[in-house]
Structures are given as structure tokens and as C-alpha cells.
Amino acid sequence: MTTTNTPRPPHQVLDGADISRVITRIAHEIVERAKGAEDVVLLGIHTRGVHLSRRLQAKLTQITGREIPLGTLDITMYRDDLRMKPARALEHTEIPAGGIDGKLVILVDDVLFSGRTVRAALDALGDIGRPRAVQLAVLVDRGHRELPIRADYVGKNLPTSLREAVQVRLADTDGQDAVLVGDRDYPQASRSARRESAAKAPAADPTRPE
Amino acid sequence: MKRHLVSAADLSRDDALLILDTAEELAQLSGRAVKKLPTLRGRTVVNLFFEDSTRTKTSFEVAEKRLSADVINFAAKGSSVSKGESLKDTALTLQAMGADAVVIRHHASGAPARLAQSDWLHGSVINAGDGTHEHPTQALLDAFTLRRHLNPGLGNDLSGRRVTIVGDVLHSRVARSNVLLLNTLGAEVTFVAPPTLLPIGIDNWPCDVSYDLDAALAKTDALMMLRVQRERMNAAFFPTEREYSRRYGMHGGRLAKLPEHAIVMHPGPMVRGMEITAEVADSPRCTAVEQVANGVSIRMAVLYLLLGGATLADAPGTNQSEAAK
Numbered sequence: 001m002t003t004t005n006t007p008r009p010p011h012q013v014l015d016g017a018d019i020s021r022v023i024t025r026i027a028h029e030i031v032e033r034a035k036g037a038e039d040v041v042l043l044g045i046h047t048r049g050v051h052l053s054r055r056l057q058a059k060l061t062q063i064t065g066r067e068i069p070l071g072t073l074d075i076t077m078y079r080d081d082l083r084m085k086p087a088r089a090l091e092h093t094e095i096p097a098g099g100i101d102g103k104l105v106i107l108v109d110d111v112l113f114s115g116r117t118v119r120a121a122l123d124a125l126g127d128i129g130r131p132r133a134v135q136l137a138v139l140v141d142r143g144h145r146e147l148p149i150r151a152d153y154v155g156k157n158l159p160t161s162l163r164e165a166v167q168v169r170l171a172d173t174d175g176q177d178a179v180l181v182g183d184r185d186y187p188q189a190s191r192s193a194r195r196e197s198a199a200k201a202p203a204a205d206p207t208r209p210e
Numbered sequence: 211m212k213r214h215l216v217s218a219a220d221l222s223r224d225d226a227l228l229i230l231d232t233a234e235e236l237a238q239l240s241g242r243a244v245k246k247l248p249t250l251r252g253r254t255v256v257n258l259f260f261e262d263s264t265r266t267k268t269s270f271e272v273a274e275k276r277l278s279a280d281v282i283n284f285a286a287k288g289s290s291v292s293k294g295e296s297l298k299d300t301a302l303t304l305q306a307m308g309a310d311a312v313v314i315r316h317h318a319s320g321a322p323a324r325l326a327q328s329d330w331l332h333g334s335v336i337n338a339g340d341g342t343h344e345h346p347t348q349a350l351l352d353a354f355t356l357r358r359h360l361n362p363g364l365g366n367d368l369s370g371r372r373v374t375i376v377g378d379v380l381h382s383r384v385a386r387s388n389v390l391l392l393n394t395l396g397a398e399v400t401f402v403a404p405p406t407l408l409p410i411g412i413d414n415w416p417c418d419v420s421y422d423l424d425a426a427l428a429k430t431d432a433l434m435m436l437r438v439q440r441e442r443m444n445a446a447f448f449p450t451e452r453e454y455s456r457r458y459g460m461h462g463g464r465l466a467k468l469p470e471h472a473i474v475m476h477p478g479p480m481v482r483g484m485e486i487t488a489e490v491a492d493s494p495r496c497t498a499v500e501q502v503a504n505g506v507s508i509r510m511a512v513l514y515l516l517l518g519g520a521t522l523a524d525a526p527g528t529n530q531s532e533a534a535k
Contacts, residue, residue, distance in 0.1 A: 077247040087519030089228060090235040127244040
């Protein structure tokens, strides 16, 4: 990709309008493939998957005229890298009142990378109930899978190198909507502005399978 | 957070709130069909109980099993301890068998601290009650119950809430751990007990002391009744049980004098007719059973936070492995 070895600064690949269009398209795809989305349950994976799932639900409500059940899933206790870092605080898991048994569960996350988060989410689902089927919707698929996992609905396929970091920023936590790609080793000083939000929600950390 | 949980004083306000918030999240698990998480798979936790216990031991065991840890129950009765084995040799044996954590209850105050400070064991030490010293997980589950009733919500503390602890403070490890933790969380603690059942040096504890239960009732958000620990009493601390029961026991008349929102707590085991009447014990304002349920969530949170993540920097063994590099 780059011919030089100097780290490149993050550049924007999707802006707010792009993200909004992508969510609208995914919502239509869900309605089309699930034949009206009768038994769909959306589950957002913390942190940014939760925000995305909320937007997706709003769009689906617009299209179908019905309220689609929405929940959140914290997969911390199911991670395979728990022992690499000190124990971390848990996020809230909330399963919609109707449960997930016999439903079509659509997991929503921001970036699909190694696939390990999705693996953990599938394990978590297994303990919560038995869905009819599980599908995956992501805003960005950046490749480099380490497990045999694929997404059913992809906002944007983004071929990246492992040296690069993909940052998804959403208005709910980061003040604006954008997807940025830059080199991971780009000097931190220029990133200081968003370090605070990154520290709070380490989803933008490319070393962590999110 | 430190690697061990020996005293409630080990916990900073942030540590305590992290445990309470984690427990709040883990409490959801009891409503599920599959009440199990894979988090501590492959970790070995030894329950080392030198003293009788039903509630605490069962509660820890349930918490360990829900987190998928391998549980080994070690009771002093029927083990080598009854043949005269020392605490050190027991600990070395457990270390040799690869225990990742030891939950210890001991009749001697300070036994868990001795284990934690020694290099006999490399795993975490969790105090499940030592003599008349401390019982930190009980204090945590009490704080959890208090928060749910008096100031519900993640991240909330107990600032300004008034907790009155009544009864045998002298022999109570629950009272000691509670006063430390409740103080950390901002609550105001008042002890009510006959002078003979208050420990020496209580003036230095962060709490008020009173001998008059009726006077304290009106300004109480939560009343914590303690059991009179006859098994630890080797002298006459009060004239008769009836007199104790009249002056310091909780009955329906006193319940009516409590503010509307106030709750009555008891760490168990309750002696009905002594420190609490059946009328109060069975009233919906008594949280004794709820405290037991909360105990499982709190102990899961403690086990997860101590064992679930990476081995912390102050653990023995990490230095050795670094030196090996």
C-alpha cells in the first residue's frame, strides 16, 4: 500500500452521511432476507454495537412499522483473552422481554476483525437461549479473520493491513460519526484529542478483537 | 485492587463500587435457565473451612461453580488438621496441588492475613471470616443490599445513609468489616450494644456509640441486627437473655418506630426470640433472605475481579518469570 515506512495519519473512509446510508441499506437487507423481519431480535455488542443496533432498530421500525425487539450483550465473561489483562468492569446485558428462543437473532457490532468477539457472543447466546438462527451485521469488515466466521450484513468491506487501525466514531460516544483508517504506530500526540474516549471505550484499539 | 481480600479496609471506594456494580450485573444470571459463565474455567478454588458455616460456604461454592471454577472443599474435620497439621503445612499442600485461590474461614483472627503475607500460597486469599476479626464479603453483600434499598443505581455509594448496628459487636467480625466498608462508602454508622459487648478502643472506630436502641430508631435508614455469639462467650456479658432481648432485641413495636423506608438486616444465623422476634424476621422489611441471595452475586464479583483477569504485578512468580527472561 504505502511505499514509505513513515506511519500515515488516520484518514476518513466513511462520513456521517455514509454511515447513515449504510444503516438504511442494512435495514432493508434485513427486511428482505428475513421476509418482513417478523421474528427478528437485534442484539448490540458493547460498546459501539449497542449504538449501531439502536439506529438499526429505528430504521427497521420506519420500514416495517413495528417495534423490533432490541437488546444488549456484554461478552466480557466469554472472552478468550481475559487472562491477558486485569479483570475489567462488566457492561450491561439486557435480553428483550420476549427472549431469544426460536427467534432470528441479529448480532450488531462496529468492526469485524479477528472474529473472536463474535465467537464469544455466540457462546454467550448459547447460555441465554436457543435462537432459530443467528446472523451478524457489522459496519466495517476489515478482514484478517482468525476464526471461520463471516458477516451476513456488511456496511463496508475495508481491506486493511495489520499495521493499520480502524476507528469507528459514533455521535453517541465520540461526538461525531466517522470511520477512520490510519497506521497504528502513528504518533500518539496527534491523537490526544480522542484518546479520552478511546480510553473509555477501547473499541478503537485494533490490537483488541472487537 | 489488591490480589487478596483479607480486610474490608483493603478496598478503596472505587474498588468497592466496582465490586458492587459487577455484582449488580452478575445478579441477572440467577434469573437465567443456564446459570453459568465460563470465566474461571480451569482455575482451582479451595474452600478451606476450619470453622462451621452453612451460609458462607454454600454461597462461595455456588459462586465458584457458576463461574466454572474447579471447587475443592476442605473441612478441618476429617482432614489432617485434626491429626495436628499446622496451617503452614496445609497451605503448602494446597499450593503443591495448584490452588489458584483459597477461601479461608478460621477460628483464629489473622489466619487469612498470615496466609496472604506468607509465600506459602501463590494464589489469592479470600477471607470468609476469621475469629472475631473480619468478614469482608459479608460487608460487601450488606452494602449491596443497602444500596439496592436506599440508593439504587450503578456507581452510587451510600453517602449520608444512617446504619445502626445492634448487638454483640465485641465478637462480631461482621460489625468490624461493615464499619470499615460503610465508612468507605460514605454511610454513617452507629453501634448500639450493652457496654460489655463493645470492644475496647471503639472510640477510635469511625462510628458513634449508643446504649439506647429506642433513641436510635427514629434516625435510622437501616438496622443491622447481630447474633449474640454464645459460642465465643466465656464470661457473663449480660444478666439474663430476657433482659438483653428486652433492651436490645428487635420486635414489632420497635419496627413501627423505624422510618417508613428503613429496612431490618441480619447476617444470619438468626436466633428468633433473642435478638429478633419472629414477627420482625418474617416481615417484608427484613432482608435476611435477600442478603443470602445477594451473597452469591457479591462472591461471584469478588472471585471474577481477583481471578478472572491477568495475574497482577504483585503476585509472586511473576518476578521469577521476568527474571527468567
